Amino acid sequence: MSRTRDLSAFLVMALLFGGAFPAIEVGLRYLPPLALAAVRYAVSAAILLTYAGATTDYWRPRTRADRTAVLAGGVFFIGGSGLTFVGQQYTTAGVAAVVFSAIPILTVLVAHVLLPGERVSRRGVVGLLLGFVGVAIVVRPESGAVAPGPGLGGGAGPLGELLVFAAALSVTVGTVLVRRSGPSMPTVALTGWAMALGAGMQVGLSAAVGESVESVRLAPAAVLAVGYLAVLASGVGFVVYFDLLSRFGPLEVNLVSYLVPVVSVVVGWGLLDEPVSASTLVGFGVVAAGFLLLKEKELAAELARYRGAAR
Structure with missing residues (x-):
């Protein structure tokens, strides 16, 4: 019964996170990008901090490590994700979503630089290079591409993919810095405070680049998109993620990164009529192969442990 529940939780998490990318596409039709990010994270912060306040007494930063982690998470993880x-x-x-699936690979590289004792083997270096080759296949410049405007899923050369890759790198740096700071506060509360800080950053950046309030269009689709992003993808999705993380290792939980693009591609194709190119599928396969090579020993150990538990 517990295995069925855990498998269901993994699938729910993949569906919620995978649906976030198409929801962003819909939201961009009605709100400027940084304003959309600010609204999403502000509402999510309220949900997570309310949840943390109801489930633990330790819901506010108490130590220097807590404050450092909130700062790193807010600036890099949430703030950077606005890209x-x-x-x-x-x-x-x-x-x-495919570009974002490089995060597990980026995590190994960033941890190698920022965390003492984290080293990459020669096989791991090959896995890293293979993963970046996969990203390059997805990001490759498209000749004659013209930007069609917000939320329409077109291209301006590789600009969109490069911005998303920069966001993935920033998220990775934030994750590793939070880990290095060694906070004591519960992860849900930490994420809530980081989202509050990140939302404030998005508001400031939105004003700095001149995003206009007049460009906001209130429509049922906009409300549904923001509601999905804030309540389901961030609120429910993160609670499920943290619950699984408390019972499984990060390696197992982060494998969901390779289900998320599948969901995003299917939803984008089925509901938004987005094209799916062969290079996107090939690039995703190469990224996944790089991760398998990079984490071969860890994955083999996890598989052996699972088989042993099943006997």
Whole structure:
């Protein structure tokens, strides 16, 4: 019964996270990108902090490590992820999700630089290079591409994909810095405070680049998109993620990164009529192969442990 519940939780998490990229595409039709990001994270912060306040007494930062982690998470993890919203003006939901699937590979590289004791083997270096080759296949410049405007999933060369990749790198740096800071506060509360800080950053950046309030269009589709992103993808999705993380290792939980693009590609194709190119599928396969090579020993150990538990 517990295995069925855990498998269901993994599938729910993949569906919720995978649907976020198409929801961003829809939201961009009605709100400027940074404003959309700010609204999403502000509402999500309220949900997560309310949840944390109801489930634990330790819901506010108490130590220097807690404050450092909130700062790193807010600036790099949440703040940097705003580039995803900007980038998705020029690319499709499926392509954005495939580029984001490089995060597990980027995590190994960034941890190698920022965390003492984290080293990459020669086989791991090959896996890293293979993963970046996969990203390059997805990001390759398209000749004659013209930017069609916000939320329409077109291209301006590789601009959209490069912005999404920059967001993935920023998210990775934030994750590793949070890990290095060693906070004591519960992860849900930490994420809530980071989202509050990140939302504030998005508001400031939105004003700085001149995003206009007049460009906001209130429509049922806009409300549904923001509601999905804030309540389901971030609120429910993160709670499920943290629940699984408390019972499984990060390696197992982060494998969901390779289900998310599948969901995004299918939803984008089926509901938004987004094209799916062969290079996107090939690039995703190469990224996944790079991760398998990079984490071969860890994956083999996890598989052996699972088989042992099943006997």
